[in-house]
Structures are given as structure tokens and as C-alpha cells.
Amino acid sequence: xxxxxxxxxxxxxxxxxxxxxxxxxxxxxxxxxxxxxxxxxxxxxxxxxxxxxxxxxxxxxxxxxxxxxxxxxxxxxxxxxxxxxxxxxxxxxxxxxxxxxxxxxxxxxxxxxxxxxxxxxxxxxxxxxxxxxxxxxxxxxxxxxxxxxxxxxxxxxxxxxxxxxxxxxxxxxxxxxxxxxxxxxxxxxxxxxxxxxxxxxxxxxxxxxxxxxxxxxxxxxxx
Numbered sequence: 001x002x003x004x005x006x007x008x009x010x011x012x013x014x015x016x017x018x019x020x021x022x023x024x025x026x027x028x029x030x031x032x033x034x035x036x037x038x039x040x041x042x043x044x045x046x047x048x049x050x051x052x053x054x055x056x057x058x059x060x061x062x063x064x065x066x067x068x069x070x071x072x073x074x075x076x077x078x079x080x081x082x083x084x085x086x087x088x089x090x091x092x093x094x095x096x097x098x099x100x101x102x103x104x105x106x107x108x109x110x111x112x113x114x115x116x117x118x119x120x121x122x123x124x125x126x127x128x129x130x131x132x133x134x135x136x137x138x139x140x141x142x143x144x145x146x147x148x149x150x151x152x153x154x155x156x157x158x159x160x161x162x163x164x165x166x167x168x169x170x171x172x173x174x175x176x177x178x179x180x181x182x183x184x185x186x187x188x189x190x191x192x193x194x195x196x197x198x199x200x201x202x203x204x205x206x207x208x209x210x211x212x213x214x215x216x217x218x219x220x221x222x223x
Contacts, residue, residue: 041092045085052076057089065093068125086127111136114152121151129157130166137170147171159198161185168192174213176200181208 029203035042040058044051067089072082109129113122113136129202133155142145152174153167159181165188167175171199175189178199186208195210207214 043085043088044204045081047076053081053085055085055089057093060093060096064108082127083111107154112154113140113148114154116150129155133163135168137166140170158182159185161188164188164194164196168189169193
């Protein structure tokens with residue numbers, strides 16, 4: 001449990017039989033002050049006696065509580081454990097008369113794969129934007145669709161270096177994000193011939209690399 005907690009702190013980031021949900025008894029490694037009772041809670045999920053996930057919620061005394069961080073050990077991912085933990089944290093907030101901040105502000109991240117004709121082929125959500133992208137790439141792998149040449153990867157949040165790396169490896173020619181890319185992301189996109197779009201909101205966007213793939217409506221006959 002202490003090792004998992006160290007991973008959780010470093011990462012900052014339905015249920016099978018055998019999963020047990022408890023308040024974490026961290027002994028020598030006490031939870032951060034903002035997650036300590038009565039204003040916060042730190043929860044631990046154990047699977048077959050082994051701790052596999054941890055997460056906390058803070059500001060329970062107010063009307064809006066916040067999920068501090070969630071961490072699921074790599075070997076336990078893909079089993080719905082994160083959803084179980086998230087649901088329990090939301091329940092705790094409700095018991096205190098508060099609602100989770102992501103529930104009211106859209107804090108979940110999403111990733112979508114769009115075909116050349118604009119059809120949404122796949123969409124996945126997760127509390128982590130990297131995980132959401134992993135899910136759509138996993139969908140493509142399992143359905144034999146890799147590489148995703150000709151498709152567009154649309155993500156919520158920022159376009160980070162890691163997301164550009166995933167897009168390139170999966171064969172996407174275009175990565176679009178609703179927020180800003182990092183300079184490292186733009187450099188990597190340019191080096192690999194990836195069209196990188198940021199601040200895609202409504203009818204506006206910024207195109208940072210490989211602009212030739214983006215055609216404005218005025219340039220299309222009959223539009």
C-alpha cells in the first residue's frame with residue numbers, strides 16, 4: 001500500500017469479485033492535509049488483498065468538492081476499477097452535500113476518431129486525457145484499423161508531447177485539440193509530418209504544422 005501511495009504522489013495524476021473499498025490507512029505516510037478528515041477523504045481499492053488504486057477528494061465542507069488525483073496501478077487497468085473509485089468519490093461528495101467539480105465543469109477528458117468524411121468512428125472518455133487516447137487507439141488495434149491514415153484524432157484539453165507521440169505512432173495525419181499545444185508537441189509534429197491544430201472551438205482554430213492539409217470553406221467549390 002505504501003508503494004502504491006508513493007506511485008500516486010509521484011504520478012499526480014463493473015468491479016470484479018474480490019475488490020474491496022476502504023479508507024486508506026497509511027500509517028507512517030499520512031495523507032496530504034487537504035485530504036485529511038473531515039475536509040477530505042483518501043480512498044484505497046484492493047483487489048484480492050492487493051492495493052491497486054487510490055484517489056482522494058477534498059473541500060468536502062463546501063458546496064463543490066474536488067477530486068485531487070486518481071491512480072490505478074498499470075496491471076489493474078482496463079477492469080473498471082477507475083470507474084468504481086470515481087463513483088465512490090462522487091458518492092462521498094454527495095453524502096456531504098457537495099458535488100464534484102468535474103461533474104459540473106466537464107472535467108472528464110475525451111478523445112475521438114473522425115473519418116475523412118467527418119463521421120465519428122470512435123469516442124472514449126477518461127479522467128486522464130492520455131488514457132482517453134489510449135482507449136481509442138486500443139479500439140483501433142482490436143478492430144484491425146491501424147494505422148489510422150486518413151483519420152483525425154480530436155482530443156479535449158492540451159495537445160502535449162505525449163499525445164503527439166501517440167498520434168504519430170497510430171498513423172494519424174491530423175491531431176486537433178480544443179486547447180493549446182506545447183512547443184515540444186509542435187516541434188515533434190513538424191518533424192513527423194503531423195498536422196497539429198489547437199484552440200479548435202466552433203469555426204475557429206490555429207494550425208501549427210502541415211497547414212496544407214487544412215482547407216477553408218472558401219477554397220472548396222460550391223461551399
